[in-house]
Amino acid sequence: GKSTLVKAVAGDLVPQAGELRRGAGLAIGYFAQHQLDQLRADETPLQHLRRLAPEAREQQLREFLGQYRFSGEFATSLIGPMSGGEKARCALALIAWKRPNLLLLDEPTNHLDIETREALTVALSSYEGALILVSHDRHLLRATTDQLWLVHDGEVASFDGDLDDYSSLILASRRERSSKNETDGADRRSERKQEAVARQRMASTRKPLQNKLNTIEAELAQISNELRELDVRLADPDFYHSGAPDVVAATLKLRGELARKVDSLESRWLEIQTQLEAVVEGSNKAAA
Structure with missing residues (x-):
């Protein structure tokens, strides 16, 4: 139910009932594990980012990727042989580049190593936009959210507690x-x-x-x-x-x-x- 809700908000699924209203100027950044399969295995993180920003200087792109631990030759390494955690970091970097004002994250810390999980937690805790997070990572939830929703028995309701x-x-x-x-x-x-x-x-x-x-x-x-x-x-x-x-x-x-x-x-x-x-x-x- 939780992933279905996020997919509906992202526009990947059409709601069977109810109304979904999007505000003017809404820019959604959506991350889910299945998106790792959408990365092109025969391309590099730098090529993926350049596709999003063809006018940006290469040094600027490299510096940005370095924030996600794609430095030096790693920025020009093929996606295919990378681990699940490395692919997740690449997907998160591509989302962050677009500067969305609403982040939809579905289990973003799966496959991430401890260092990257901590870095993601720090980044999200200072994120100024809206965030909808589906996660079993209690540390991430405690550090980044201020409201909990309980998805149970086909219903979504605000959870009055921590x-x-x-x-x-x-x-x-x-x-x-x-x-x-x-x-x-x-x-x-x-x-x-x-x-x-x-x-x-x-x-x-x-x-x-x-x-x-x-x-x-x-x-x-x-x-x-x-x-x-x-x-x-x-x-x-x-x-x-x-x-x-x-x-x-x-x-x-x-x-x-x-x-x-x-x-x-x-x-x-x-x-x-x-x-x-x-x-x-x-x-x-x-x-x-």
């Missing part, structure tokens, strides 16, 4: 499903006494998993507090103007590390929760 609230919503939803499974199991236990015996046998397996979940949740709460403090600093324009470049870079790096740790912990939480649900399901089957 990413931490969204994470809590997802985790709570999973806990609710887990709780419902246990409640259903309790109902079945009243009908089949054997299931109660099976659950007692599985208690020793469930307890360590639950303890791990509790530990992860405590760590997530601590890191979330640290991220909120960093976000306050990074949201202050004076921090970038008055702060030393190495301090800004170190803060962004720390922010990225903590965000990735949150993603890792949440993935681990879901993995353990799945194991716990499997234990419950196995207990139910054994009792049956």
Whole structure:
């Protein structure tokens, strides 16, 4: 649903219902992973950019491409053998050259290395136009967006909260499903006494998993507090103007590390929760 929405705004899809109104002077820059396939494999980044700006001096084009790490001979290397991340950087550079006032980015950090992801985050955080971003990169979302939209069950609605609230919503939803499974199991236990015996046998397996979940949740709460403090600093324009470049870079790096740790912990939480649900399901089957 999210990519479909962005494609409709970009004009690649015709809306099946409703009305799409574009303001006068709107200039859209659209990036999606499928656009990497539209790059010409037998041409170079410099040739691609020259096609957009045939009157520009080569030095000007090279300097611009250098901002996206296409310097020297790399600017004249063929696109075909490049990695997915390098192709993504080239596509983003071509979009940036056009200076759009509305950026539509669909998972822009896929395939990008950490350094390029951080550079993109810094660039977007200072972008003065409008931005619609579809991403699972929590660090990028926290640093560049001021409003969240929830795309779910065929509907789009403004989400009244931040990413931490969204994470809590997802985790709570999973806990609710887990709780419902246990409640259903309790109902079945009243009908089949054997299931109660099976659950007692599985208690020793469930307890360590639950303890791990509790530990992860405590760590997530601590890191979330640290991220909120960093976000306050990074949201202050004076921090970038008055702060030393190495301090800004170190803060962004720390922010990225903590965000990735949150993603890792949440993935681990879901993995353990799945194991716990499997234990419950196995207990139910054994009792049956």
